[in-house]
Amino acid sequence: MADSFDLGEPPQPVKAEAYRVLARKYRPQTFAELIGQDAMVTTLGNAIARDRLAHAFLMTGVRGVGKTSTARLIAKALNCIGPDGQGGPTIDPCGVCEPCRAIAEGRHIDVIEMDAASHTGVDDVREIIDASRYAAVSARFKIYIVDEVHMLSKNAFNALLKTLEEPPAHVKFLFATTEVNKVPITVLSRCQRFDLRRIPADKLAKHFAEVCEKEGVAAESEALALIARAAEGSARDGLSILDQAIAHAGLEGGGVTADAVRQMLGLSDRGAVRDLFAMLLAGDSAGALGSLRRQYDYGVDPVAVLRALLETVHGVTLSKVGGTDDLAQAVEERAARTDWAANLSFPALHRLWQLLLKGHDEVAHAALPIEAAEMALLRVIHASSLPDPGELARRLAGAPEAAPTQAPAPVPAAPPPPASLVPADFAALVDALDGGGQLALAARLRHGARLVRYAPPEIVFSGSRPIATDTLAELAAALKCMTKQVWKLSLDDVPGEPTLNERQLAADAAERQAMLDTPLVRAALAAFPGAELEWPNQRSTA
Template sequence: MTGSFDLGEPPQPAAATPYRVLARKYRPQTFAELIGQDAMVTTLGNAIKRDRIAHAFLMTGVRGVGKTSTARLIAKALNCIGPDGQGGPTIDPCGVCEHCRAIAEGRDIDVIEMDAASHTGVDDMRAVIDASRMTAFNARYKIYIIDEVHMLSKNAFNALLKTLEEPAESVKFVLATTEVNKVPVTVLSRCQRFDLRRISAEMLAEHFRRITQLEEVAAEPEALTLIARAAEGSARDGLSILDQAIAHAGLEGSGVTAAAVRQMLGLSDRGAVRDLLALVLAGDGAGALAGMRRQYDGGVDPLAVLRALLETVHGVTLAKVGTPPDPALSAEERAARAEWAGGLSFALLHRLWQLMLRGHDE
């Protein structure tokens, strides 16, 4: 027979690429991409340039501001060897050398990440201490990243103290925590501490705008502002909300709109809040209750309405003091606040604030 019956391997279907949530997809890979933490980046850059690199760092701050991302960036900065393999520590890691790529992919043998919430005991720390006596395998430094370090037990902290104070020359520790008040003073005194700030709503909104452009999703500026305010300074929280809003827009086909975000988050419409406050100031109890009922029937959380009223009263007080208006507010909102600021006394605004705050708490 001259022919062949070997048809080869049957065609295989292409493997589906799993979806990555925005918070992971857009995790900062360089210090330039880390938003809202300029002071820390400047300090670290100067320390690296002057070869005054601390042996232990402590990153504190609320959830989602970039503590773990910063820890990984520090690992990159200290172990980067440049595209030619001849580079030294730098605040601008190349991102293409073997160490930068391995750290970004979580497979660098010399960068050990551990979660203190699940490794709380003294035996876990003894394992870290024993391993830290050995030099790095093929990197410049062996770096231990301990997340949520405040979860360690008292004995675990005590076991770590000596190593944290006098580690081997090639060993660095980067600790991260959301509750720095639970970290013993003896540990704090051995670390160079960086308090990562909450990210401003304006900066978050601009960050989300860039991401929606990269994702090729239409989004109203007001919608991104609402998401940024709801995030309360946390980039991760905001990206999770944005992910949800994009999924909702995919069903509706109209992009990310302010109305959809309000409905999704249970937020009150700004115009409805102004109308409600106007009814309260006019003494129209029946009208105010009816306005509250309309918002409640529309799915708005009553606590969200009270928070919006408190925010408005606070804004009126700032306007009366003479604070420049927030550029993110609509023209109607700024005009209404300016009008109320001209007609209400400080005493009345203070009493209004106290009454609403009492109602919110109760």
Template sequence: MTDTLLGLDEPAQPPRSGGEAYRVLARKYRPQTFQALIGQEAMVRTLENAIKRDRIAHAFLLTGVRGVGKTSTARLIAKALNCIGPDGTGGPTIDPCGQCEPCRAIAEGRHIDVIEMDAASHTGIDDIREIIEASRYAAVSARYKVYIIDEVHMLSKAAFNGLLKTLEEPPGHVKFLFATTEVNKVPVTVLSRCQRFDLRRIPAEKLAEHFALVSDKEGVTAEPEALALIARAAEGSARDGLSILDQAIAHADLEGSGVTAAAVRDMLGLSDRSAVRDLLGLLLAGDAPGALAALRRQYDFGVDPQGVLRALLEAVHGVTLSKVGTAEDPAQPAEEREAYREWATQLSFPLLHRLWQLLLKGHDEVARAAMPIETAEMALLRVVHARSMPDPAELVRQMPAGTGSTPSVTNQPPAATPPPPAPARAILPESFAELVERMEEGGHHLLAVRLAHGARVVSYQPPEIVFSGARPIAADTLAETTAALRGLTDTAWKLTLLDAPGEPTLKEAQDAAAEAERQAVLASPLVKAALEAFPEAELIDWPKKRNVS
């Protein structure tokens, strides 16, 4: 990579008495060309097409997480718009020369027509009013007057409102470049007036490659695994990763060696990945004492308990991805990929999902706990205990046959023998429940529902029925029931009321039977064990089935 690609993008600093002032890597290796931006190819292609077609927007909004290149991109756009080429005759270009006076002045932060403002410290309407007034005047020496406002979401409501009119109809010689990490805080009225670019998180493999180039440029040897660890810790931010690399190089210099993976782990307090795999193996084997001892060893080495659970979550996620068949991460060590493949063939998807949920719950508990290491131990014990439990679907399959069926609800004791075939119309129903069912089959649906939910039977001796007067039945219901039964059975029925409590309604009896069945299921050893393993689980109703004789 050339010096131009990895060049300085800051004002020159006076040398110290002992030589040139040290520049941290995050500033020293700031990108000087669009090609040097890592992982932002889509944005660069859009800008290139816009410049070639002379369709340059008057305002750009750059958003993304920290360290992905928002401010660097804004400066590059300023250079691209104002570059005049080495011979002074060039126009706007996606490849600024970096040699002409505008390019050098913008790179050093001293160009009079490129104004950078930090909205975090200039939030008020007065600051914006100064920009509005100055934007009326043409650029002094550049092609465009460019305003770069960093962390624009920090502007006050009044400042945003004051900017709207100028932002919508700016003078032709003015360009606005906004950068923010919290685009959701920018008013929609501002967003609608800007061309928005969402800068993506930089993939870990690209960061590792970039860090390797920087290490080589600095004359420092670095293990690929160490650079991969730094790239993961950076979480998509080139600036964060270079800061960590800077620290790792300083650490290596003290030891007189290169940047090693072990040193990076110690420096960041990361859990050793082989130790994590060993711990996961102990959990899957159900070795509770061994798992607790392994956790304590990492804790004694200074690894945060929450970090151990996070590493276990990453491992379970990696095994799941391997089982799904996704492409392997080239940044992973070979032994780790091999372990994931082996576990993927041994573990089922339900078990992997269960492990994920248990570890995620433990991770959240440790984050809030007053006793983190003890909470982590309890979380691992829960995993060990749950590992030996069968899948919930397997629990249902192991239940005794007929447990999930709903018994018939009648007001008479169940018959010792199976019920006879469906009776003819002339044969009277043997029970009130059978009578209601006969009415349902005969087309009297609403009437059958009213009887099942509201009628309490004191005596059933067909063709006479005595209902409880304690729960009155409407006179029209009795009359309709009498007429319906006469039509269904060719028999005159006598329905009366008596001031007596009577039996529960059919609906009440059915609900009581269902609750008794539910309690019986909860009392079964398999379900009790499942609820102990999953304290937040609950028994839900399954589809009711009728007994088939």
């Protein structure tokens, strides 16, 4: 009989491990890996060490800052038993014991995760309430993690309240939400709340550099800084962008470059933005439009150009007030902003901000974005030569002009300063306000103000015809801007003089009557019975 041989199972091909995106691969597994949330980690560590654990925790913050990851870490911290199986709750879970590994892999029977976006009803919450009565099967605590808890219905929240306030000792609730304002106050008051902060751009860039090193990918520091800023404080968003940038780099081995990231994200080149901003300040219309068109031809969204200009104005303003430099910015960028801050006044910066912000909103909703962007830049250039309100008031009052804050069109030389900035009388003061663009204020004073005393820097008005308090406040501000003095404005309960309008009408009437009294006009009226004198100067000063 022939011998039979058992050759066993044929060799199986090695199954390639499925690729995991960076946001999942580098999800924090310990509190030490949770970046940017030091205050929360300290609080939790102290609570665990002192055995002062709340029965419900609420994590809130923008997307991708680690809310769900934190909930899982808390679950591990509370249920960790250590490598030897004898450990207790700890802020540094071992990661090797069975509870730690099961929770990290999402298979622990006593750690139940529920997405409130797809389980919004009262029946879903009732299942949690009923199951919470039973003790944990193998863990120290039975933990319920409810993601996007604000999506629960009103009835579901109401059903949860009693159990949430007095849960069994073996149950912990961990809630996560991006919209904490939608969570009822009755739920918030029963939870220990942690507001997870946006992660600073410098910490994100450092984290991305570590990820690139682990992945064996070369990346320029400027590229990582661009990704960190685009992430807007979200580690998950940043890792997703980094994943895309690595794929965009391809197999050539060039790594992740700043130019490639700008092209991928549709960002304006910072050098081009600096050049464009300088052209706006110099009033170079043709150069500014040409620069905008070049960026548009490269594929840059016009909205992104306006956004970059807004960021520049904001950075210059922060530099002017002595803010801390953004170390993620290039040296050339910081030097340019410092130079502009020294030469631009706050009114000029505020005006630039408002003009660019208006332009950004227009371009974002325009049917013709590039054309709207060009018109917005032209408006900025042409408005740059206009004086600010304070300078305009000084000009109208005859004050010397302030030094130019920008380099637009040349401004005519100012007249020599007068002996005083204070108008000679009340009528001259109202005329100065009218000429300075304060038309509504001047009209209210002409028609409603009865003067008692004009003794600069003090004005007393009659209280028999009161002036609104907001009018007095507006007048005080205008006078301070015009004369560089603080004025005292008050009311006195006396009749006061007629208003300027009443005085003007009376003067017109007296002039007309004097004309009627002349022999020539009397003779003409007598010769033509029924004739009337047309009086072109009869007017109101409204």
